[in-house]
Amino acid sequence: MKVLKKALSLAAVGGSLFATTASAEQINLTWQMWTGSEADTKGWQHLADMVTAKYPDIKVTLTTTGWVDYWTRLPVLAASGQLADIVSMQSLRMPNFYSLLEPLNERIEAEKFDIGAFTPSIIGGMSVDGQLYGLPYDVGPWVVYYNQDALEAAGIPLPKPGWTLAEFTDAAKKLTKDGKYGFGITPQNYSVLAAAWGDKYVNDAGELDLTNPSAIAAADRVISFPAKDKIAPLVPSSADVGTFIQGRFNSGNVAMYVDGPWSIIGMKDKAKFKIGLTTLPRENDKDLAAVTAGSGFGIATTSKNKDAAWKAIQVLTSPEALQYLAEQGRALPARSASQSSWYKVAAKDITNGGEALDYSLAHSVPYVITNNWAAVENLFNQYFPPAFGGTADAKQTMESIQSLAQQ
Incomplete structure (x- = not known):
């Protein structure tokens, strides 16, 4: 040296x-x-x-x-x-x-x-x-951004850190009306939410494992948001779908979406409403595992x-x-x-920003990914949108991605 x-x-x-x-x-x-x-x-x-x-x-x-x-x-x-x-x-x-x-x-x-x-x-x-x-x-940590004005107008209490999937879904349903949606979901949110719910999509050997019952159950929940519950809009099969959903949030067309703290600075001048943060919803009987x-x-x-x-x-x-x-x-x-x-x-004017991030960091885990994760995410972007539209179920979607990711 x-x-x-x-x-x-x-x-x-x-x-x-x-x-x-x-x-x-x-x-x-x-x-x-x-x-x-x-x-x-x-x-x-x-x-x-x-x-x-x-x-x-x-x-x-x-x-x-x-x-x-x-x-x-x-x-x-x-x-x-x-x-x-x-x-x-x-x-x-x-x-x-x-x-x-x-x-x-x-x-x-x-x-x-x-x-x-x-x-x-x-x-x-x-x-x-x-x-x-x-x-x-x-x-x-990934967190939930919410439109505080929309929640207050709907009479929904501002979500506290550690809220459950049931509470989240109930709020999103109440916020979905008049052509606007309670939640904006992207294909790449799958792994973030699956981890938050305690579902495994990578096995102990570090290999992609999307076809185990736990991984499929998480996919079914994610797909249900737009396909069954109708609380989220359909999205294009695009690598830039995150920007699409963020734009819908900034314009007031979706009331909640998932993102990280890195987006706060650029968002403040675009959103014309009060912004709040809370944690990812946890599975009803489990602790939160917030990926970072x-x-x-x-x-x-x-x-x-x-x-x-x-x-x-x-x-x-x-x-x-x-x-x-x-x-x-x-x-x-x-x-x-x-x-x-x-x-x-950065979080000066964000409602509950510090509380949401502190709680998430206190319950944080590393983001578990595979060596070919970029390719996996590309497949998420390709195969989840059709499922969001109801043309494929969770099992079919995960089997297709698993098969192609191993080629």
Whole structure:
């Protein structure tokens, strides 16, 4: 491993010893990150500058692309040997890309780095087979967003954290009228809700298992929302169906939908009603299991400056860095102690936002996925919409997805 080198030049002049100032060898690190706006990019650049402020001999050069382009380009850059020293990684994509990253366990143990300061579920999400491959900067449990004005107009009490599936369904039915729906469901909500209800769609060996009775029962509940209960609108077979449902919520055409805290900032200026949050509905006789996801930073296995990159990602996920991101409303910090700052900014005007997120995090579990999860989600987007319309039942839908996902 490359270590920082200090050069000391000594010269004896006239019987006296003069020493030049010690100077560290300059190390230039590269960092790949996604971004959604100019303000977003400025925030990440601020973090890069924080690294140099702490370690003047380390300069971090930030390169950003859009979210979709980032994941399209990442395998191409890896194949061509052009990965940055610091690679940004989302927990849901870690099973696909962890082989590009340096395992961090030995460094953590050697330096007694405090992993306990982070929300446990996101440490699990950034790990594969017991090895941690990235330090997380944010974490987010999926929650239910609701239109407070619509609930109050219908005489429905605002839902409390820990509410049940029966309570949720009853509220959604009362909110469905006059061409508007109580709930907006997307195909990818299946796994989030199945986990919340205690249903397993991945077996203990980490393999997709959509045809077991528990997985099919969860699919039947999800499909019933639009197909039987008629409390949710039909959706297109599209990879962008989440944006479709979010748009229906922002326009007031659906009163509740599932999303993460990362959507709050962008939603505030679009929704013309009071927004509230509550937990995912739990199965009536079970505790909630709220899945979480998040992102962080890892060290490329191809980096020639791994020691410096390790220093850098510690700064990028430090309390100071996450405090800055929280104050910008950019991310719910992965460090538990920094989360209150985010609540004060991003969730300031959101009814029960802090309570819903705190309850969800207290009942959180890592998002269990397979190595080919991107392909599985594409199949969800293809096969759930017809079932929502009543042309296939839960068993047929899950058997089709299971079969195609294994090819």
